[in-house]
Amino acid sequence: MSVPSVRHSEVDVLIIGAGPAGLMCANALANAKVNVRIVDQRASKIAAGNGDGISPRTIELLQSYGLAERLLKECCQIHLAAFYNPSSTGGIELTNRTLNVTAPSARYPFEATLNQAAIQDIFLDSMTSLGVEVERSTMPTSIELSKDEDELADPTSYPVRVALQRLDESEGEQPEEIVHAKFVLGGDGAHSWTRKQFDITMDGEQSDSIWGVMDLVPDTDFPDIRNKCLAQSNHGSVFVIPREKDLVRLYVQLEEKDVIDPVTGRVDKDRMGPDHIFKTAQKSLEPYKLTGEFLWWTIYSVGQRVASKFSINNRVFIAGDACHTHTPKAGQGMNASINDSHNLAWKIAQVVRGWADMSLLSTYESERHKFASELIAFDKTWSTLVCGKPLTGQNSDGVSPEQLLKTFQTDFTSGIGVHYHPSVVVNDAYQELAGGLVLGKRVPPYKFMRAADARPFELQDLLPSDSLFKLLVFTGEFSDPLQQARVESMVADMQKPHSFLNRYATPGDSRFDVITISKDRKDKFDLLQLPTLLRSHWSKVFVDDTDPTGSFGGEGYSYFGVGSEGALVAVRPDGYVGAIAPLDRVEVLDAYFASFMKIPA
């Protein structure tokens, strides 16, 4: 009897788990032409349920990968949020109806909801077009990281060894494979196998509230059934989340005694069926009538925890639910996962390409752990308010509508408030030159007019997630001879051999995309006068003018707080502001890029 030799293979990045975090990362890396594989132990795609809310910032991010269009076509848009409280005559009544998204700079001023399977299909179809498929029925059985310091420090080495087991042997392949990877990402959920292999602890505690969730097509006279609602009744709280087509999701607060197995102390789904959840919801929404058939349901009680580490030696990473678990009440789960991977993918791509130092990868944990901690803190505050008894005559220390509304109206839930601290990729100087382009925050949307053809462009669309750093050159009024001289002097500085543009140049494959924005009105601006470095192509030059019909635009300098002296703004490949410099201090950018970029070999 011959023992078959185990197959060995190499890959730049191996991703474990094909949920939102894993799929987002796989797609982003495939986009960046990084050699990536993704495995999942499930035999098939999910069909229903799970997360469903996509925040305004996540829509922006998907747009930067060309994925938002389909989401917007399929999703439900939630523009308003309504709050109901106990009325004096019993039942509930409307107390507030407000914008669901209160961040004024949101490009998409709504939340998008769509079942998670459909959202994952957007990633899966994009990946297919890029030649990457999820390897299903494939389970990791062991993972080892080299302890050799030299190997770990060498970005071209393959220090992670993962054994994969095929659960489905129908194709006659060898059931086992040893994968040698440069990097591994565990996007394998709240019970992450990857996390457990490296004994990464989860800090935090179990939530003490238990909720039922159900998707249904309702028949109701509840006036806000197509808006996001929080009804805090005397019988418990209910969230109403409208969804694609005629679907609505309900989150229903349950009483512990009805769902906890007294012996194990854990949630026992058998103790409560969807009928009981539905009856609870019906009672909470009185005097409004609600009927309908449910399509999916579950019960949950989750912990509010953050992983102590997001990475082992910048070689093995975890993302998404593997890093942080929290209640779904703020609609953040899928968003946090997608944004974790968005933050990580470009950094891995830069390192794999040999463009950036391994140290860049440390900023994944520093940036996303900070975010996760804030998320858990927000979730605790919000959950406490939501699960609390509402303020009534009988319950004078209950939660007031004002308290609830104030907590709701943050730009945290929109994802737009995310703010990364200073690091090697986030400078902290010269913020005053562009107050509206906050160092460590995403570039807000604004429309500029292309100089050559007067076509309006959304600035965010000039910042695709394509692995390149964008250099926004705000020239000031180029038609002013004094300012023109300053711009020409800056260009001379950039053309020096030690300038970052030359230092990190790879022939035919620049790491930078230079976008010029003049403060001039179109009719005063002469494109052909602009130094050629600032117009590598006619399509790269913009003016701060209104669109041709005069409907919008023309106030971009003012909106971004850039003065007539102009500014240089380096934007990271993920769309976050990395550095700002005056035109006459190109060396600020030289130092910024030198802190993590590698000179071509």
Next chain:
Amino acid sequence: MSVPSVRHSEVDVLIIGAGPAGLMCANALANAKVNVRIVDQRASKIAAGNGDGISPRTIELLQSYGLAERLLKECCQIHLAAFYNPSSTGGIELTNRTLNVTAPSARYPFEATLNQAAIQDIFLDSMTSLGVEVERSTMPTSIELSKDEDELADPTSYPVRVALQRLDESEGEQPEEIVHAKFVLGGDGAHSWTRKQFDITMDGEQSDSIWGVMDLVPDTDFPDIRNKCLAQSNHGSVFVIPREKDLVRLYVQLEEKDVIDPVTGRVDKDRMGPDHIFKTAQKSLEPYKLTGEFLWWTIYSVGQRVASKFSINNRVFIAGDACHTHTPKAGQGMNASINDSHNLAWKIAQVVRGWADMSLLSTYESERHKFASELIAFDKTWSTLVCGKPLTGQNSDGVSPEQLLKTFQTDFTSGIGVHYHPSVVVNDAYQELAGGLVLGKRVPPYKFMRAADARPFELQDLLPSDSLFKLLVFTGEFSDPLQQARVESMVADMQKPHSFLNRYATPGDSRFDVITISKDRKDKFDLLQLPTLLRSHWSKVFVDDTDPTGSFGGEGYSYFGVGSEGALVAVRPDGYVGAIAPLDRVEVLDAYFASFMKIPA
């Protein structure tokens, strides 16, 4: 030796010619689930050249079929038009730079340019998804129309007999087939075979100017190379039409002596190569420099003619270049073709479905012949100006920049000015109730807010080209009890058995889509109070309010000239206003639909 029997087949609609007119019609009919075939004698798709301009109205129309998105992704947008005239120092200089699209109601305030092959691919891919493919290498050899009056009058008969010859026998099929069709469309170009079979004459004359056309990627210091330009120099006129990517198309006025064969009197392409055309363009654009390599070129001299008939017995139709030939200088060719078919397709679909009387088809010729005559008239005026010598010191009766600009700034070229005369499908009463919804013109864009979820919607997107008549019910202020009573009374009228909604009802397959628009602000409007006939689904009800962020909308009644008394507006399946009635005169609509609709069998 056995003689193979010729294959016979039946089809609802046979289309001859897979250019823009034929493809548009085939796609629209496939969309409407009409049994359609389309044949073309060419063995393969076109690769380059031909028309390239898509007008704002055509973009709206493509959007109504879900085809605009891809066009907008691939095309060049032309926002500005520049005019150059001889300068006092020799060469040309800028005299005017203006909006390229001057129609204020244009939803897309620009012209889209893209090579015709790419535009045709949009139709072809859509058709493929609907299960229709062009049958290539297939030529009609004979066409006969029955003379039997009863057969011609019976919409279920197949009175057109077309013999098709397969030019490519590689697949072992019988080379000949006899197709029996209910309807035939000849979209077979300026030299239409279909038109000639029925001896339809072309009225008009040959143009006396000759132009060269070339597509190239230019290298130039001409400042308006990415805008539409007309340069009228002392050496002739040149049009600059920017195109997708870095392409530019040039139309170059040529001298007759250089291109006409003196013996035949016809254009001889061999007498002039692209180098000569390019040199002429270079000379006309001086002092600006223009170099580049051409990718495609041709020479043309076309007639300005209109077919005397667009149909034979409403059974055989012609569309596009088969109906009208004119110069490409106003960028109308492809647009006229696409709009011909857009006008025809829904009428054929209604008749094939048994919803409308054959007489509806007569409005194709009446509506499109009127348009074609206007197009030729405009083309003559425009061509004369464009081909004329420019006004200079030496040439005091030349064309002045003002003359040119005035003629250019019409809403005719945008396609938005198209205005169909009163007919069975265009009423002429009660225009005063909705001055902004002009009977016989397309519904202009405006954004309303959906009542149930405050999501903003573009009205045009509620009027897809889906074969249904749309009934826009402007209720006025429904929250006003008096107005509510009027609305309820109107609903009672509509529910009567003889009302059009009941008279033309087919169980489970309505011919109408009822869209309700209240003048109320969202917070005053109660959806559940609205009679159910006006809210067949929650998604069908809108309010005239601003979007949730207050950025746009809220003035729709005023924009459309609808007063607080409301109005009923019937919109044809092609997006043109068909009839208007006061709320208390539902019988006006009963009469309108009775003039062409058929009661279900």
